[in-house]
Amino acid sequence: MAQHAGGLPEATISRLPLYHRALLEAAELKELTVSSERIAELTGLNAAKIRKDLSHLGTYGTRGVGYNVEQLMHQIARELGLTEDWAIAIVGFGNLGQALANYKGFLERGFEVVAIFDADPSKEGMSTTGGAVVMPIDQLKAISSRKRIDIAIIATPASSAQEVADLVVAAGITSILNFAPQVLAVPEGVSVRKVDLSIELQILSFYKQRTRMKTAEG
Amino acid sequence: MAQHAGGLPEATISRLPLYHRALLEAAELKELTVSSERIAELTGLNAAKIRKDLSHLGTYGTRGVGYNVEQLMHQIARELGLTEDWAIAIVGFGNLGQALANYKGFLERGFEVVAIFDADPSKEGMSTTGGAVVMPIDQLKAISSRKRIDIAIIATPASSAQEVADLVVAAGITSILNFAPQVLAVPEGVSVRKVDLSIELQILSFYKQRTRMKTAEG
DNA sequence: GGCTGTGAACCACTTCACAGCC
């Protein structure tokens, strides 16, 4: 029930990329099958959780044997939409935007940077190793109507992030990866995921402080 | 009970940086007090959750009024360890490492890049806007014994990330922010947080595909 | 009347433990 009615648990979804990577690793090591225990080793997760997660996808394991690496990897790729290529646009060609635009790992994983936008006219025409050229931000809508853009990465300063997000949404793009620190307001139906380095660092500093207190006490 | 015995729920901890940012915003707007409802607006979270989270810190609200912005912000900053400065080292001075090293937002939030390492000798001596200079990776241990390094950011290619992590741990650094795609093996007591762009993109593509299927059906 | 702080109900996810299959 609810097997393939479309509903994977949220938590399972967020781990599928991890499994995919683990299987890739196993495949490179020429392992033909893997047990849930083996995947646990590769991902650092608990084996029972892995079995439950994978059971949501259907029945791809064999009792007494394990999971067929190729088959399961393919299945997860299909589920994640990795069997097709995705076109991404980067908005904001500052430090971070440039680093992202030149990152080769994207292409390997099926994400192609097809457009780059920036508000600064002096950056117009700059290009990347991948061949994308920086265009003025006011072209976003026009470009996006001409070529498919699946995902926009917002890498602008915080001060213009919301404005940019509005333009992105107006251009009909419904998936956003947000590097700006604030929470973006978007209409229903638009998915946003946020990457925030400061938050990660702050959480690390919390734990560091905590550990120090404990050592001081004990 | 367990109030200040040191145990905030994991989920609460991960939201504290969000509250801190929201309060900063409220302070900039000259708001003296905020209700949980107001914080909910600023963060996109649910007000009841916010009240519960904040109640874990102690009693800083006033019934009928709300929370004092300055006081609560300070309290959260203290809890997160943001009242002190943290020294970070960046390992790997490629595209990403350079972007991180030049990012001014860190300093604003109390994180100073005090050292940069890279295995490539040709990068040695390069420097950043912040004044840090790239040093050979084999100096990591020596440097870290001379000056305090609280957090290491691993921004190397995947192929050397584990090796680098071992060096980082050997140098006595116990907090790691990992940009490499794989799960790092570290001894107990070392905190690692992972930032993985591909995972974020893959999750976005999952939802995108999912939405498309739904629209196609309906 | 307004808003916090919190028990109680609810929910999602995790983990256990084992039946079922190879």
Place this chain on the structure above:
DNA sequence: GGCTGTGAAGTGGTTCACAGCC
């Protein structure tokens, strides 16, 4: 014997709903 798939139990987190204070 080995390992999956899964009910059942356990856990942690969220949300409700309201008593309690301003």
